[in-house]
Amino acid sequence: MRFQTAARLALAALFGLSALAASAAPTAAPPIADFFENPDFSGALLSPSGKYVAVRVGAKDQRDRLAVITLADSQVKVIGNFSDADIGSFEWVNDERVVFTATDRSVGLGDARYAPGLYAVNRDGGKFRQLVSRSGRPFITYNSTGIRSADLLPWNTYLLGQKNAQDSDYVYVTNPRRPAPGQVDYVDLQRLNTLTGHVTSVERPGDSRRWMLDNTGAPRLTTTVEKGVSTIQYLDPATQKWRKLVDFNTYTGSKGGFWPLAFGPDGTLYVINRSGKDKSTVHTFDFATNTVSEKPLIELEGYDFNGRLIMSNQKLLGVRHLTDSQGTTWLDDGMKAMQAKIDEMLPNTVNLLTLPTRPEAPWVLVTAYSDLFPSRAMLYNSETKVLTLLGATRPKIDATQMATQTLVHYKARDGLTIPAWLTLPRGAGKNLPMVVLVHGGPYIRGKSWGWNAESQFLASRGYAVLEPEFRGSTGFGYKLFRAGWKQWGLKMQDDIADGTRWAIAEGTADAKRVCIAGGDYGGYAALMGLINDPDLYKCGIDWAGVTDINLLYDGHWNFTSDLPEEWKQYGMPALVGDQVKDAEQLKQTSPLLRAAEIKQPLLLAYGGADRRVPLPHGTKFYKAVKEGNPNVEWIEYEEEGHGWYLPKNRIDFWGRVEKFLGKNIGTAP
Template sequence: MPRDPWSHAMMFLRATLFLDQPLKSKQLCTFVTILLVALIAGCKGTGQAIPEPLPADVLDEVPGRIPLNVFASLPLVRRMTLSPSGEHIASIQNTAAGKTYLVVTTYDGKDVRRLLASDNKRYSIRWCDWVNDERLLVGVGADDGWSNLRWTETRLFAMNRDGSNLKTNLIAPSRDHNFFAREYLPQLQDRVIGKLPGDNRSVLIALDLDHHTYPDVYKLDVYTGSRELIERSTYGMRYWMADRQGVVRLGTAVEGTIVHILVKPVGQDRWQTLRKYDALREPELTPLGFDEDPNILFVAQPLDGRTAVYSINLSEPHLPPILRASHATYDIEGGLIYSSWLKRVVGVHSRFDESAGLYWNPDAKELQTRVDLALPGRINDIQDSSRDGRRHIVVSSHATQPPQWYLFDEDLNRLTLMVDGYPKLVPKELVKPMPVTLKARDGTVLHGYVTRPTQERQHGPMVLFPHGGPASRDVLDFDYWTQFLVSRGWAVLQVNFRGSSGYGGEFLQAGFKRWGLDMQDDLTDAARYAIEQGIADPERICIVGGSYGGYAALMGVVKTPELFRCAVSFAGVSDLRALLTDKRQFLGYELGAERQLGAWWSDRDRLKATSPVNHADTIRTPLLIVHGAEDRVVPVEQSRAMVEALKDAGFTRLRYVELPDGDHHLSRQDDRVTFFREMERFLITHLDGAERSE
């Protein structure tokens, strides 16, 4: 069953720190031409040089140990989708050489075609989807910037499944613009909000061609690029949603922290307010999508402190919402599951330790049960299906099983393994994490996982591994960082500190404006718990993290230097006020960065006190700092400033590596290999060696 195409239209209301649409966007008049050349010939990234390439690591040759490159390789598949008939499969695949391809094959794998290529430097293939059995849409991203402001541009390509009729200029400048804006091209051009039943040539797309950051909705011909205006962005609409019949029925406007959700009832032309609220002070309501009945809208809203999914009958607004899915421990955070053959929404995706979603439809639940019986002990996610429901794409994984992609053919009653995401990783050589529960110093209950090289081993070296986000959550699933660290003999402790998502609004909001304070104390308490339980040697603990986790690593050696023997920060934040300055230039600032961190001016004393860059003169713990020069989430200047501050303080126990083409997500294989090799050597030196911080 496919992921609902409209389910994430309102995810901006979640407590996320980083949004990527700037208030001003530099037009790229030659973008399509340059990008097409790049797709064919490859392109060369720019950025600050890193040190000379490291020699081959002899540690990779240790008998019986999984080579570093096996963990650092990109997974072979990132996305896979069935054509409506189920006869063809489109996928985004990575190669051992570090390139990414859009690949189309027949369902039996006999006819394979590579259509587009990316080197993941200045551009990337973001997603693909079928419009009909012949035509594919492809979302492509490329980095851009002006002065100190950087962002990502997206473009929309279309092509036939054999690679013919490639259209790279689907979105051309509008002829209706005034003289001064006639060549403006939107920054984001791949926001497809729906399809049109019975129309195999067109999709609905949101484009801010006429009023910057206020997109209108157009009907777009995916063969010619011609478009027809469907809905104007009245009332300051920024986000749109269409029903299953292809009618634009819902829009959302945001003014600071005030959210307006408007709907257009069936058969009416006037917009009506469904909900207006202050997202900082009132319970949130997040539209997820429509059922086949255009009067039925699914929404996410709180229930007993946890996010649950309800359905609302827009034709009878006086009736109370109907509860569809909830969980006693976790928020329901995913998108809707829509069954094309049952013609209805049948459930909702949400990641739990035991399943990938919840179903309320018995037929859909029965299908899921059959898949689970065929692949027991795993999380089996039915990610896409043919229109008739006879063929399905299943992604199957668990903590010691990297993702595998299967085709389930109901007519043949056969489940066929198509691609193993990490074919050289053998489940029996990986280690299953064990759930742990502990209490922070103020009594707050924290959940997490500990993964140990040998369960019987006591007081061994340990890595405290805080997740990024910080509005994210570690779950019981395959994690290539964790498995790599454990393979080298280090236990790994992951803890969902306050401010993590998934445990209800109160737990999430307990992290707001508490960076370096309660959130950091949770990590400290988790490390001490590991010592008390005999998991970690108190003299051999290192804190390692990326993004927010990188910030926590830096703050850890500032706040509790006696606890950590070393620290690794990948793409970490070091200066909270500088980060706020950067994020103020982007949409969603009030509900994103400011909501998380606080106000640049009125909270300045706290922000300065909890910024590691301002404490460089107190740091004595060995540090490895790595950052991508093309990071569009946490600017590379964050690590550069930290390194400069450390040098000014006379600190010498530092290794800084800058990845010239690196992004925030280690999307390039070369960058993953470089980072893992640097991290391995650093940890062997400081965590396994005799050296101890001063």
Template sequence: MTQQWTRALTAASLALIATGSLAQTPKLPAETFAKHSEYLSAELSPNGDYVAAITSEGEKLSLSLIHLDGGFETKMVRLGPKEAVSNTTWTSDNRIVIAKASQGGYLGDLPRANGELMATNADAEKSLYLYGYNNARGRDQGFGQVIHVIDDAPGEVLVSVSEYQSRASERETVILRMNTITGSRREIERMNFAGGVMADHNAVPRFILANDEKDEPEIHYRKSASDKGWAMLPKTIAGYSFSPLYFEKDNNIVIAAISDHKEPDALYRVDLAQGTRTKLIGNPDFEIGGMLYAGFDRRPFGVFYNTGKPSVQYLDPNSEWAQLHAALMKQFPGEMLNFTSFSKNDRKLIFTVYSDRHPGAYYLFDRDAKKIKLLFEAQSWVDPKLMASRRPVEFQAKDGTKLYGVLTVPNGVQGPQPMVVLPHGGPYDIKDDWSYDADAQFLANRGYAVLQVNFRGSGGRGVNFVESGYRQWGKLIQDDIADGAKWAIAQNIADGKRVCIYGASFGGYSALMNPIRYPDLYRCAIGYVGVYDLSTEWKAGDTNDTVQGRRFLERVIGHDPAELDAQSPAKHADALTLPVMLIHGKDDWRVPMEQFDALSTALKGHGIGFESIVKNGEGHGYYKLENRVEVYDRIDAFLQRYNAPK
């Protein structure tokens, strides 16, 4: 039987072991929390000589190519105007593919992947455009992504292309074999459905993860590499959802995350030839938060959970990689650690560490020399000793359902504090966890306890929990948020007479809807790029632009005018008698200005004043640093006026 072992971060290790952690923290500049991370990734080349790091240069994402044996000499790859680096994949010791992103549109200047691919050498020379609508060989009509690096053919990869069609139902998936050195390519397969593709070790596509006409998961597979056609993976194996993660060398055994009845997924060993599966590890309460991978081959050796208290679970605690991981964890008490990249001989690796107070850092570990070297901090200007502790919490909703959340309390304070409730966006399949959160740390630095509730609909607890929030925007979800605030008050964490609420996107909706439903609970409310009129979701914004988007809206808010109005803050603006601040971006396509206009017009119609920030060139969440700083400073001033710490 497979041994199982769980290593949870204890209460002691969750607290930062540092002098001064009990002292009150000085007020830090808003820029400390508003700046974008300087480094977003680090990927080791197969020979271990280079690191490719996505690097923020102001509001631009470029690529740093760092020569480890060359005195950390760095070459930069900078893309054109309104272009950014989205992702990278080494295809040989000296060649790397860059997935490009666009800036502008519904996210403003926030980069979003656009399906274009290019390649360059480790010295940033011999760059070549591989795929996309700017291809000189002819405009490509699709979204391309590297899905497999062919180990025995350096520089060659499989690229999956989701082709653009006028109707989503007509989209096809095309698999290309591409030489990233020469740019040559050939089509090896075309499927008449769209989905994510996984290939085996011999570069044979074996799984396609698609959705049916009702948006339910359906898994197409090849039982063996010799099969020409595709079949549906039997439900006795696939369950409700099936995510293949790794093929064993025999190209038959698969490690996969499976959920049978929409419960939290678990890790299984699947024998495709025999049509059997064996459960390896899982948690009945929480979904797998992420995988722990062993070596260049990336075979899973464990999982981690980040709903509730962070924890690690190894498949075999006596395995080489589990023991290495556990040993390195001891070197970074109070932090989570994950291996992210490996040299082909597995003697060098990059790992990340992070915590509730620490945005993260990237380290290089040489297993032969037994040396750990810091490569770079994600946000070098953040001093973890000055950040507040974040504590996973749990409480019961009024109907008895167990709910989880995260509590951030300012350093050096005792007794009930003024509190800001910070509901997350989404709302579906999104969650707040213990890791560093700039909003929560900013508010704690200003003297506020911060409560983040993973209400019905949140991620991390399975599809059943997500679906329990459908059509509950203004009802059960708001009750869960309010129950969390009442719990914090009952626990003497929060002063019940000094509670405000602030959130973005769906969190912005909740920031206005919760005070309408619970008028005596809050002193002020701040809505940031929020949805305020549910009927407008059907008329404006990009969600209703596609068949899938309209089906989604039908599932989660419905079409009944009376229900939409009943759950819309703009239709109950007369109840918003508390101080209100609204923040929006004029270029927001996801939650367009029509939403801001609906609520602001309604408030004015009732003679209710409010503060506002509206910026040109910003989309669904501000991206420009000066605007992000202004938002924090204005929020600070607003809260000081209406809910100032003593």
């Protein structure tokens, strides 16, 4: 087909995508930059008809741009490009029009000056319009909006993040009211005309935090929050009034609570509910009786439901879900056959199919990945059965050098089963040096099966990598999640140590060469691991890690925290620890107060502009620990926030990690 040559060559010429062609496999370990540079290709969306695809692509020393490919004739048109910014998020409004935001990938959080703004343009580049301010200074663009700043919506206006019906010139935007960083009183919802800029507000029934559109693209549900209680409210189309469906504790949940998933094509509301079981499942909701169906429609063995409905042409075709990896259960026979055909063509990857809203063309977007392959976007023609590469996120990565990842399970000392991800270097033997990589959160799911830059980089340097889904982690059932409440530095920490000992007993890890590492909560766990199990871990790495729970509560006079006061008042006392009732426990589980006990080599890295775990967590701990430990390295990235946004800092940090690990646990036998 012509698309296979013409469109790819056009994309390569516009964006410098010479790397779309397969590169020869290098013999040396891949460079750090191959793992931690910004992606070359970072997004593709089919238009509602499937006749066009919008793509965001970057190239070295160039700003990310937005282009539209007309699939019938392979014509490529750049429709979004800033001289002083990159393309941020983007979405189709309808088959003729696209909205997008701006971002600046060249500066860290501390140097960022402007909000994302919002822009709209036709797919042929016409009728360009700026809709939302960027804090009073519109970005310089290659197109002129001709719009006065006074006519723009305020800077704190954002896309809703849900698809509309994509059959008009309207989108929905949100306007959060924030009295302070991290604090949200309520979120207004507005309907915005992308051609005229005219906006109308949707009435709130209270302090709304989240909104959901129905199958027609109209606002139908909102979740209000007051004093730690979430209430789901429904805008009844018969009365045009809001009414309560259910309320529950925002942070710990409660019996009868559920979470809205989506409205089906016929208006049925699908919800996620636990129904007294360990794993959450998908049910339908009856508006007449305000009840959730008893029998689940979708149940994932071993996992809480996490996913979305797949709909096209007003028909429910299947369900996208997350188990160990992303997957799809198709309800439609035609889609089952198409999935089987594509899986036959791509036998070594997970292949996720995305359909247009109202298809009028044979194109389907395919996202393919595995533990060895970073994500690649392809187009499948359902008529010709031809599959064509559209773009790869990290085309320099050679799969033959990547490490395999496996989901394993082990028993904690109290008998609780703990899932964990084990990544082993290619051709690995036994008794390897190992990095125990602890996820942040902590009340999230750490990983799913697939290619991950951090674990793959470490494995490429010869290290086994163990990533425990310790108690408190989500996605593996309520029992595992609930067991982690108020267990920072206690049983949560024991789970990580038990996983380390399991890997040693299995012969995977060398008992004398194990290092514990992590960011955010993972940094906290790295420090507590060195304290609780000094004979188990030979070194530690902490980036952006919490060093004292009371510091999370109380903050510091010179730094602003973005932790919501509501979380501190209603969430942290139940899940982390109460400052009064658990005061002694918080002292015993404070790395800051127990810093003198850490004698192992330690690498610390913090962002000077971090508002989630402000810099004093690092500086106070560094001052305390270095008094009795000469082997402490300190890095501060002044412009960074909670994690490393800039490639230069990611590359610098992981280069330091490589040297630190090589010095302390090495890869030589």
